[in-house]
Amino acid sequence: MDQILMIKYGELTTKKANRNTFITLLTNNIKNILKDYEIQIHKDRVRMYIKCSQKDTEQIVLKLQKVFGIHGIVICHKVNTNIEDIGFKILELLEHQSYQTFKIETKRADKTFPIPSMEFNQKMGGFVLKNTNLKVDVHNPDVHIHIEIREEGTFVYTNELKGNGGYPVGVQGKGLLMLSGGIDSPVAGYLSLKRGVDLECLYFESPPHTSLEAKNKVIQLASIINTYSGNIKVNVIPFTKLQEAIYKNVPDSYIITIMRRMMYRIAERVCKKHKCKVIINGESVGQVASQTLDSMVVINSVTNLPVIRPVACMDKLEIIDIAKKINTYETSILPYEDCCTIFLPKHPVIYPDMDKALLYESYFDYESLIEECVENMETITMLEPKISEYL
Numbered sequence: 001m002d003q004i005l006m007i008k009y010g011e012l013t014t015k016k017a018n019r020n021t022f023i024t025l026l027t028n029n030i031k032n033i034l035k036d037y038e039i040q041i042h043k044d045r046v047r048m049y050i051k052c053s054q055k056d057t058e059q060i061v062l063k064l065q066k067v068f069g070i071h072g073i074v075i076c077h078k079v080n081t082n083i084e085d086i087g088f089k090i091l092e093l094l095e096h097q098s099y100q101t102f103k104i105e106t107k108r109a110d111k112t113f114p115i116p117s118m119e120f121n122q123k124m125g126g127f128v129l130k131n132t133n134l135k136v137d138v139h140n141p142d143v144h145i146h147i148e149i150r151e152e153g154t155f156v157y158t159n160e161l162k163g164n165g166g167y168p169v170g171v172q173g174k175g176l177l178m179l180s181g182g183i184d185s186p187v188a189g190y191l192s193l194k195r196g197v198d199l200e201c202l203y204f205e206s207p208p209h210t211s212l213e214a215k216n217k218v219i220q221l222a223s224i225i226n227t228y229s230g231n232i233k234v235n236v237i238p239f240t241k242l243q244e245a246i247y248k249n250v251p252d253s254y255i256i257t258i259m260r261r262m263m264y265r266i267a268e269r270v271c272k273k274h275k276c277k278v279i280i281n282g283e284s285v286g287q288v289a290s291q292t293l294d295s296m297v298v299i300n301s302v303t304n305l306p307v308i309r310p311v312a313c314m315d316k317l318e319i320i321d322i323a324k325k326i327n328t329y330e331t332s333i334l335p336y337e338d339c340c341t342i343f344l345p346k347h348p349v350i351y352p353d354m355d356k357a358l359l360y361e362s363y364f365d366y367e368s369l370i371e372e373c374v375e376n377m378e379t380i381t382m383l384e385p386k387i388s389e390y391l
């Protein structure tokens with residue numbers, strides 16, 4: 001193992017009391033996501049060091065760049081502790097770069113090395129000045145060149161790669177994401193993971209009105225989000241019978257309101273069953289009739305669980321920007337019908353009335369249908385994401 005990756009922790013460093021919990025969880029998440037690679041992890045309160053083989057570095061870095069709780073990743077190059085090897089490695093790292101100024105910072109952890117850090121900075125600085133066109137700038141250099149001299153060898157590194165920030169997934173416990181095949185809910189899932197919420201997904205399907213392609217699309221979206229977690233399951237609810245009962249018994253304009261109340265009721269039961277603390281969804285204020293504040297009041301009233309809506313106050317274009325960044329957009333726009341879009345009424349109610357909703361629900365025995373939905377739920381564990389899904 002000839003490569004060391006230095007990990008700088010993200011936002012977790014500000015939470016002093018929880019720090020150890022956060023770091024332990026982050027370590028476990030990293031071990032999980034890198035379980036196919038030979039690695040060794042050492043950590044202290046400010047940094048983590050991952051030893052790996054040079055041939056795996058590129059893939060490992062790709063994976064680490066998705067892990068929440070990491071602020072920066074530095075690829076350290078191990079060389080023998082002698083001036084030539086260190087000098088040539090530095091020149092190699094500066095090659096093909098557009099830096100104009102540099103600064104060298106040596107840390108001499110191995111005190112048996114005879115040259116003190118300051119003196120070594122000057123020596124190596126002189127070497128760089130002689131062999132490149134770069135100039136020294138100790139205050140605001142384009143590139144910091146770090147040299148760490150240790151017993152097992154010397155580590156040379158330059159600038160760090162950006163990590164994903166956020167909190168380690170799981171630090172908040174688990175939430176249940178209502179995942180449709182649309183653009184908004186995968187983004188809502190990503191944003192929740194970023195705040196440390198572990199996810200299970202819940203998908204309502206209505207075959208034969210919705211297709212197998214629609215279901216596979218949702219699984220594909222879950223698989224993309226899984227690159228940020230490594231731990232995701234998708235629960236699929238067979239919604240057809242309940243949905244058909246709604247269409248049969250409820251006046252057209254209230255179909256969507258009642259259908260979404262049923263979705264929330266089912267979500268609440270799945271939360272209890274699978275130990276999820278909150279419901280998460282991709283609702284955005286005002287986006288469609290069922291997402292006006294009045295609709296939210298009537299729909300939300302069936303559950304006491306908190307409903308987190310990470311994209312509630314974002315414009316569609318802002319949501320799309322994130323969907324593109326996290327690679328869900330191209331899958332989300334595939335044209336398969338969701339159970340919310342089949343038999344869409346012409347004039348869904350925009351300002352629903354609670355009493356009317358309750359009245360229409362009394363027209364049929366939805367309780368037993370809800371129970372049947374939850375009993376027949378299928379749970380799919382996501383496969384290990386392919387490396388192509390990280391690109």
Ligand code: ATP
Binds near residue numbers: 184185282
């Ligand atoms: P998205 O909001 O994900 O782009 P959409 O716009 O088709 O999809 P809406 O009708 O806006 O979905 O529904 C709002 C939210 O309700 C979704 O973001 C999702 O969280 C949830 N939802 C809708 N349909 C389903 C479904 N079939 N299964 C699970 N959750 C769903």
Ligand code: MG
Binds near residue numbers: 184
């Ligand atoms: Mg939407």
